[in-house]
Amino acid sequence: MKKFINDPADVVAEALAGLAAAHPELRVDVTGQYVARAGAPRPGKVALVSGGGSGHEPLHGGFVGPGMLDAACPGEVFTSPVPDQIVAATKAVDGGAGVVHIVKNYTGDVMNFQLAAELAADEGITVETVLVDDDVAVENSTWTAGRRGTGATLLVEKIAGALAEEGAKLGEVAAAGREVNAASASFAYALTACTTPAAGRPGFDLPDDEIEAGVGIHGEPGRRREKLRPARELVRSALDAILEAKPLNPGDRTLVLVNGLGATPLLEQYLVFGEVATVLAERGVQISRRLVGNYVTSLDMAGLSITVARLTDEMIRLWDAPVRTPGLRWGV
Amino acid sequence: MDATHLDVALAVAWLRAAAASVTAETDQLTRLDAAIGDGDHGVNLARGFTAVAATLDGAGFAAVGDVFVRAGATLISKVGGASGPLYGTAFRAVGKALPPGAASADLADLAAALHAGLDAVRKLGGAEPGDKTIVDAFRPALDAFEEAVAGGAALPEVAASAARAAGEGARATVPLTARKGRASYLGERSAGHQDPGATSTWLIFQALADVTAP
Numbered sequence: 425m426k427k428f429i430n431d432p433a434d435v436v437a438e439a440l441a442g443l444a445a446a447h448p449e450l451r452v453d454v455t456g457q458y459v460a461r462a463g464a465p466r467p468g469k470v471a472l473v474s475g476g477g478s479g480h481e482p483l484h485g486g487f488v489g490p491g492m493l494d495a496a497c498p499g500e501v502f503t504s505p506v507p508d509q510i511v512a513a514t515k516a517v518d519g520g521a522g523v524v525h526i527v528k529n530y531t532g533d534v535m536n537f538q539l540a541a542e543l544a545a546d547e548g549i550t551v552e553t554v555l556v557d558d559d560v561a562v563e564n565s566t567w568t569a570g571r572r573g574t575g576a577t578l579l580v581e582k583i584a585g586a587l588a589e590e591g592a593k594l595g596e597v598a599a600a601g602r603e604v605n606a607a608s609a610s611f612a613y614a615l616t617a618c619t620t621p622a623a624g625r626p627g628f629d630l631p632d633d634e635i636e637a638g639v640g641i642h643g644e645p646g647r648r649r650e651k652l653r654p655a656r657e658l659v660r661s662a663l664d665a666i667l668e669a670k671p672l673n674p675g676d677r678t679l680v681l682v683n684g685l686g687a688t689p690l691l692e693q694y695l696v697f698g699e700v701a702t703v704l705a706e707r708g709v710q711i712s713r714r715l716v717g718n719y720v721t722s723l724d725m726a727g728l729s730i731t732v733a734r735l736t737d738e739m740i741r742l743w744d745a746p747v748r749t750p751g752l753r754w755g756v
Numbered sequence: 757m758d759a760t761h762l763d764v765a766l767a768v769a770w771l772r773a774a775a776a777s778v779t780a781e782t783d784q785l786t787r788l789d790a791a792i793g794d795g796d797h798g799v800n801l802a803r804g805f806t807a808v809a810a811t812l813d814g815a816g817f818a819a820v821g822d823v824f825v826r827a828g829a830t831l832i833s834k835v836g837g838a839s840g841p842l843y844g845t846a847f848r849a850v851g852k853a854l855p856p857g858a859a860s861a862d863l864a865d866l867a868a869a870l871h872a873g874l875d876a877v878r879k880l881g882g883a884e885p886g887d888k889t890i891v892d893a894f895r896p897a898l899d900a901f902e903e904a905v906a907g908g909a910a911l912p913e914v915a916a917s918a919a920r921a922a923g924e925g926a927r928a929t930v931p932l933t934a935r936k937g938r939a940s941y942l943g944e945r946s947a948g949h950q951d952p953g954a955t956s957t958w959l960i961f962q963a964l965a966d967v968t969a970p
Contacts, residue, residue: 477836500803502794503836531937532837535880539832539841562941569940622799627790642794644938647945 425624427724432621436478436500443485447750450488451516457505458513459485460495465519470588470597471495473513474526474581476533477502479620479723480641482751483577490756491747492585493526501620501723502642504532510540514549522550522594526580526601528573529557530642552594554601556580558608558731560669561638561647572640575683575720575731576608579743582752586745604739609670610681611662612729614639614646618686618722637661641685641722641729655692659699662730667707672734674708679743681731684718688726693717700730713743719751759910759968763860766967767823768812773963775805781959788952792939797839797952804835804843820861821869824851838937839953842877842890849876863905863914870898881936888934888946893957897922912968919958919965926954 429435437454444452451460458475465471474484475497484496494517499505514523523544527537534555541551556573584601592600614636617626627644630636635658639646672678682697684690697716704711712735720729735743746755762770778785778801785798808827817823828847832840853872854861861869874894883889900921904914929951937953939946 499836500800501796503796503800504838506833506836506840508833531881532840535838535841536836569936569938572941620795623786623790623795627795640794640938640941642938644792644794644941647941647943 425619425621427619427621429621432624435621436498439478440485440498443750450750453512453516456512457509458495458497458516459488460513460516461488461490464494464517467519468521468591469519470521470592470594471514471517471519471523472526472581472585472588472597473497473510473517473523474577475499475505475510475513475537476528476530477504477642479618480721482718483720484581486751487578487581487749489747489749491589491745492581492749492752501622504530504536507536507539507543510537511543514540514544514551515547518549522552524584524588524594524598524601525551525553526577526584527553527555528577529555529570530572531569533573550594552598554580554584554598554605556605558605558610559612559638559640560609560665561611574612574641575610575681575729576605576733578681578719578752579608579679579731579733580604582747583739583742585747586742589745600742604733607670607735607739608731608733609666610729610731611665612639612641612646612685612727613637613658613662614685614722614725614727615652616687616726618725620723636727638665639727641720655696656699659696659730660703663700663703663732666730666732670732670734672707672709672732675710677710677712677735677740678704679713679715679733679735679739680704680711681714681719681729682716683720683729683731685725685727685729686718686721687724688728690717693728696728696730704732712740758860759912761860761862762820762866762911764817764820764823767820768817769967770964771805771812771823771827772809773967774960775809777959777963778802778805778956785952785956788950788955791949792934792942792946793952794938796837797956800835800837801839801843801956804831804840807834818859819854819857820859821851821854821856824848824854824869827851838881839956842881842953845876845880846873849873863911867898867902867905870901874898883936886932887936888929888932888939888951888954889936890953890957892929892932892951893922893925893954893961896925897957897961912965912970915961915965915968919962922958922961926950926958929954
């Protein structure tokens with residue numbers, strides 16, 4: 425393992441200390457392990473709190489700021505935060521109008537946020553939870569834990585965040601988040617495994633000529649392993665899965681996120697975006713908004729995810745609203 | 757040692773032994789988890805149990821149930837992931853089901869408390885036997901525990917029997933396809949690997965057998 429670390433046990437705390445040093449506009453509580461906006465809470469504003477394992481930067485700490493999250497709680501690497509942390513973050517940003525928890529559908533995240541929401545309720549804070557489960561690589565059936573939450577988390581945080589900024593009520597903000605999730609579908613490929621600092625070796629073995637299709641964002645193996653194919657074919661397979669789950673009609677407007685998982689250069693990400701644009705154009709689907717880059721990563725994993733969301737006028741308006749965070753910034 | 761009761765000192769010894777075992781087996785648990793999950797089970801549990809061992813230092817518990825409640829609360833606040841809430845809730849449920857204020861519990865009380873622990877895990881995780889989870893080691897361990905108690909066995913024998921059943925249960929998860937938790941996302945590819953949660957449950961029951969062994 426070659427990494428810029430001191431001690432694997434200190435990685436998250438030291439990264440938070442670094443985030444604080446780099447972004448004086450954030451309030452970073454290294455002991456409580458959460459990141460909040462400076463100036464929070466804002467009375468009367470619905471607060472957005474998200475969190476999950478570390479290792480997905482800029483998700484979530486990098487999305488704290490005006491127009492997006494009020495606080496984020498990063499857990500240990502690839503491990504959901506603990507309830508204490510989530511409650512501390514929730515209390516730190518509650519402005520009396522309630523708090524929306526944005527939770528990716530992973531068992532640990534769901535359980536810890538659920539415990540935290542119950543504890544927050546005991547303290548008189550109303551919490552609404554938006555569960556993100558956009559990853560169509562995982563079959564949705566009665567016997568699985570459902571679909572995983574991946575790239576669409578960014579869209580939910582941005583759009584619900586913009587609505588909260590305008591002064592919408594708790595139920596409206598949560599409903600907007602759920603609507604974005606329902607409109608989104610994602611699929612990811614890994615070319616390599618990633619290495620968590622604590623484990624010190626790659627999470628799985630992948631021969632040079634093979635890839636994992638349908639990989640999640642924690643370095644966990646995907647659904648199937650296959651031979652590497654040209655990007656054009658991989659994109660078509662991914663979009664087949666995405667459009668099967670969330671069909672689009674000619675004329676539909678979409679947001680496309682091509683998201684690097686950590687070690688895939690922008691050169692390849694743009695190439696893939698071009699392939700996505702070609703396929704969607706063939707189907708008469710419009711790309712109204714787009715984003716290419718490393719936003720929901722998996723440490724040093726080479727690979728990328730494709731997210732397609734069908735947009736409404738309101739979603740476009742909220743997507744375009746100003747945002748000022750370390751990881752996403754425009755209009756300000 | 758009193759072979760018919762679990763007292764505060766023995767409960768603390770059990771949890772310390774569990775902490776030592778989980779720490780010693782961190783790499784093994786992590787390897788098992790890397791095969792079907794994301795490879796953090798060992799590291800996370802070791803962090804949690806190390807914190808449990810630290811919180812037991814000089815705590816001076818009056819009631820045996822308090823030892824488990826404290827351990828459970830510590831696991832919830834230190835581990836994260838799914839294993840933190842699941843093990844934390846289990847230990848808390850065990851502690852709360854033991855006779856309030858009692859300095860020690862007899863084997864029937866302990867069996868009932870373990871039952872409450874298993875119920876809590878199943879309620880929180882929604883797992884059934886055969887789903888390739890903690891439950892697949894916990895349930896056979898409890899069955900063996902209850903059977904040994906009903907047969908009049910003393911604690912060392914009861915604990916050894918439960919540990920044996922937990923180990924068999926953990927090994928029996930190898931061919932199963934996961935239907936709960938992160939491994940479920942792998943579907944059929946999860947078969948052929950021993951479940952890390954069932955394995956750590958085995959370690960915990962084995963720790964009781966170790967500290968009570970004559």
